[in-house]
Amino acid sequence: MSASTTIASIKSHLTDLGMPGSLEAIDNLMERLDSGSLSPAEAMDNLLAAQVALRRERRLISAMRSSRLPGIKRLDTFDFSFQPSIDRHQIMSLHELTFIGRKENVILLGPAGVGKTHLAVSMAVTAAEMGKRVYFSTLADLVLSLAEAEKQGRLREKLTFLKGPSLLVVDEIGYMPVTAGGTNLFFQLVNARYERASTVLTSNKSFKEWGEIFGDSVAASAMLDRLLHHCHIVNIKGNSYRLREYPGLSLPQEQASPRRRGKRKSQEVK
Ligand code: ADP
Ligand code: MG
Numbered sequence: 001m002s003a004s005t006t007i008a009s010i011k012s013h014l015t016d017l018g019m020p021g022s023l024e025a026i027d028n029l030m031e032r033l034d035s036g037s038l039s040p041a042e043a044m045d046n047l048l049a050a051q052v053a054l055r056r057e058r059r060l061i062s063a064m065r066s067s068r069l070p071g072i073k074r075l076d077t078f079d080f081s082f083q084p085s086i087d088r089h090q091i092m093s094l095h096e097l098t099f100i101g102r103k104e105n106v107i108l109l110g111p112a113g114v115g116k117t118h119l120a121v122s123m124a125v126t127a128a129e130m131g132k133r134v135y136f137s138t139l140a141d142l143v144l145s146l147a148e149a150e151k152q153g154r155l156r157e158k159l160t161f162l163k164g165p166s167l168l169v170v171d172e173i174g175y176m177p178v179t180a181g182g183t184n185l186f187f188q189l190v191n192a193r194y195e196r197a198s199t200v201l202t203s204n205k206s207f208k209e210w211g212e213i214f215g216d217s218v219a220a221s222a223m224l225d226r227l228l229h230h231c232h233i234v235n236i237k238g239n240s241y242r243l244r245e246y247p248g249l250s251l252p253q254e255q256a257s258p259r260r261r262g263k264r265k266s267q268e269v270k
Contacts (some may be wrong), residue, residue: 003234007026007030007062009225010026011023011026014026017084018056019026019051020051021050021051021052021053021054021055022047022048022050022051024026024050025046025047025050025197026047029043029047030043030048036171039114043046044258054131056130056187057131059128059130059131060072060125060128060129061102061236063125063128063133063134064128066135067124067128067133067134067135067136067165068136068137068165069124069125069128069134069136069169070117070122070136072122072123072125073117073118073119073121073122073125073226074122074125074126074203075091075092075095075119075122075126078091078115078118078119078122079241080217082238082241082244083115083236083238084237084238085180085235085236085237085238086115086234086238087201087234088098090232090234091119092107092121092233094215094234095122095123095126097123097126097130097132097167098190100127100132100166100167100198101231102230103128103195103196103197103198104198104230104231104232104234105198105199105200105201105227105228105230105232106120106123106198106199106201106231106233106234107200107201107202107228107231107232107233107234108200108201108202108203108234109202109203109205109206109233109234109235109236110173110234110235110236110237110238111204111236111238112204112240112242113239113240113241113242113243114237114238114239114240114241115234115236115241116202116204117169117171117172117202117205119234120169120171120200120202121136121169122137123167123169123200124136124167124200127166127167128145132165132167133164133165133166133167134165134166134167134168134169135162135164135165135167135168135169135173136169136171137168137169137170138170138171138172139170139171139172139173139176139178139186140172140175140176140178141156142162142170142186142189143179143182143185143186144177145158145184146158146159146162146185146186146188146189147182147185150181150185155185155188156180159189159192162189162192163189163192163193163196163197164197165197166197166198167197167198167199167200168193168197168198168199168200169199169200169201169202169203170199170200170201170202171201172202172203172204172214173201173202173203173204173205173210174203174204174209174210175204175207177212177213177214177215178213178214179215180215180216183214183216183219183220184219186214187219187222187223190226190227191226192221194226194229195229195230201227207224207228210223210224256261
């Protein structure tokens with residue numbers, strides 16, 4: 001078979017197999033192969049990688065429609081040198097997402113602007129690219145939507161929907177107090193997902209302060225008991241990346257108080 005007939009045959013196979021990413025890459029790869037700038041093994045690798053990249057892109061586009069992610073953040077734009085309290089190895093290993101298979105949780109703690117949402121979103125983006133179902137909400141929105149569903153007699157349905165995603169991000173625990181009804185609804189969700197699917201949560205408050213957020217220390221303890229049972233804690237202590245241009249700025253207490261209290265419960269949890 002002549003080279004051009006072989007290429008035509010490969011293209012026909014790629015079309016049959018539904019691999020448009022590889023199909024688009026093949027001419028350029030053949031040219032680089034002919035000129036000797038690629039080895040045959042590299043060319044095969046690149047051919048398949050082109051399809052994998054397209055699949056990731058398509059999965060992410062589809063997830064962006066359904067997951068309510070606020071945007072795309074990735075680990076490669078996260079500046080670890082700005083936040084030295086972060087264990088880079090822990091974050092890299094969390095982005096491998098094996099915790100999702102084990103149905104473990106992740107809680108990112110720290111004051112405003114230290115990158116909690118960035119890291120939660122970058123994990124969700126990676127999960128979406130791997131074909132996992134993800135869903136993002138702030139705690140306030142989540143509680144609102146649960147309360148709305150309850151009012152319409154659709155709470156079971158809503159909880160079933162929120163049980164579905166392999167990764168649920170609950171952002172901003174602590175900025176707004178939750179009503180008694182809201183706490184009860186969120187507790188039901190935590191219970192529904194416990195040991196069934198992973199949740200990534202972010203909070204600007206230490207666990208001790210969750211009783212205040214949820215207006216009920218018993219409910220907060222019961223919630224934390226489930227969330228922390230299989231959980232990775234990322235405790236970020238540092239300055240706001242948003243305010244990095246203003247290093248001398250002194251901010252209200254919320255930013256600094258957890259550090260003043262010495263050892264936090266979160267550090268004791270493994
Ligand atoms: P938090 O959720 O902790 O309040 P965010 O994750 O929203 O903070 O971060 C605030 C902004 O700063 C976002 O645009 C985020 O992408 C960016 N950011 C935060 N930390 C870093 C970092 N270390 N490197 C790069 N960008 C960062
Ligand atoms: Mg945030």
